[in-house]
Amino acid sequence: MSDFNPKIVAFVCNWCTYAGADLTGTSRMKYSPQVSIIRFPCTGRIDFMLLLKAFANGADGIIVSGCHPNDCHYSSGNFHARRRWIVFRGLLDFLGIDVRRVRFSWVSAAEGAKWAQLVNDTAEHVRQLGPFSGYHRLRGLGVG
Amino acid sequence: METLRDKARELLAARTVQVIIGYGQGSGGGARAVFVREAAEADALIFNEACRQNLAVYLMKPEVRKLGKAALVATPSALRTILQLAAENQVGDHDLLALAVHAAGEVTLLATLQAIEAHVTELDADLSAAEKAELRKYEALSLEQRREYWQEQFSRCLKCYACRAACPLCYCSRCTVECNQPQWIPVPAHDLGNLEWNVMRAMHLAGRCVNCGDCSRACPVAIPLYLLNQKLISDVFANFNARSGMAAKTDNAMSIFKPDDSEDFIR
Structure with missing residues (x-):
């Protein structure tokens, strides 16, 4: 399993985590290249179905990250998102989908180091869990 | 009568x-x-x-x-x-x-x-003791057992959407499953489409479902959809202390928030 390079998809908000990830880069911090970042206006915009779509399209792990509570650019998007994740995570677990593959975090625009740490940790964690082949096999007729 | x-x-x-x-x-x-x-x-x-x-x-x-x-x-x-x-x-x-x-x-x-x-x-709106016990029974299974159980259940799904038609709270005039540019939920009744449809149906009813059980009764292949609804009812109550269908003027649990909503998984 050591040569397995997991695919990690990160859903991040434009105002905090995306800027934070940018800071990681401009600070020349090296971190795992396994992550593909998808920028959203706000964590409140991240529909739960997008997470399933990421898994269906080959992701082995997912990161969802945005502004810390009380720091949302739109004042409450992350609070709404938090409620959604509390419920959605419980449902995924109930359905037998491994929630260890989905990491939720708050990373601010000043936390470049935290972003690098988050990606590295997630990549390592997912590498240990192995490919998410159980989910990828669901693709059936190949219609994503 | x-x-x-x-x-x-x-x-x-x-x-x-x-x-x-x-x-x-x-x-x-x-x-x-x-x-x-x-x-x-x-x-x-x-x-x-x-x-x-x-x-x-x-x-x-x-x-x-x-x-x-x-x-x-x-x-x-x-x-x-x-x-x-x-x-x-x-x-x-x-x-x-x-x-x-x-x-x-x-x-x-x-x-x-x-x-x-x-x-x-005046009514007891809580899940019954039997319902709670059944929920606990499935929650107590291992992750792998739960995955197998639901995959087996969903494998029977025909995508007939009888659950949607029977549900009084699934009233959108245009449902996401009919959005096809791009196709959001796969149309064929294969494992992936069935899972996505059932997750979406359950999530769109989170904090709204009143546990009438008509979705399960309408299901021609007897998928226990009520378990998903009851899981969400139980979680919404446990986390947000909210129950649907108790007041005519109230906000839906999933449409509002409290700054101190607590969880233990966002780091």
Whole structure:
């Protein structure tokens, strides 16, 4: 399993985590290249179905990250998102989908180091869990 | 049953309502929905243990709305559905009356949403002990066992959307499954599409479902959809202390937040 390079998809908000990830880069911090970042206006915009779509399209792990509570650019998007994740995570677990593959975090625009740490940790964690082949096999007729 | 028919006759004769949405004799000893529009037809109404359907589903159908003001023969779940629909601004105080039916055969006329609220407050809205025990049983399975169980259940799904049609709270005139540019939920009934559809159905009802169980009863392949609903009902109550269908003017649990909502997984 050591040569397995997991695919990690990160859903991040434009105002905090995306800027934070940018800071990681401009600070020349090296971190795992396994992550593909998808920028959203706000964590409140991240529909739960997008997470399933990421898994269906080959992701082995997912990161969802945005502004810390009380720091949302739109004042409450992350609070709404938090409620959604509390419920959605419980449902995924109930359905037998491994929630260890989905990491939720708050990373601010000043936390470049935290972003690098988050990606590295997630990549390592997912590498240990192995490919998410159980989910990828669901693709059936190949219609994503 | 006679009390119900008398009430219906009275309401129709006085033109208080234009239609009674109630139960009538169905085939094979079952019950079916009937729409009684004349006092003389009130004898078509029945009420017995076969009358379980949540008739509030018809309140949202345009063809039923066209009939005029309705009196709905309502089980406890239907009463809660009315309140939930009111909380979602789908029915107003002057749109309907409820005829709350009781197992013993009495009928209570509830003329306002406030009266329905008062009536519902008296009911036990919590999941029953048996429902909770069943939920715990599945929660106690290992991750792998849960995955296998649900994959087996969903593998029977035909994507007939009977669960959607039977649900009084699935009333969007355009559903996401019909959005096809791009196709959001796969159309074929394969494992992935079935999982995505069922997750979406359950999530869109989170904090809204009143646990009437009509989705499970409508399912032609007996997928225990009620388990998903009850899981969400249980989680929404445990995390946000919220219950659907208890008040006519309230915010949906999933549409609001508290700054101190607590979780242990966001780091």
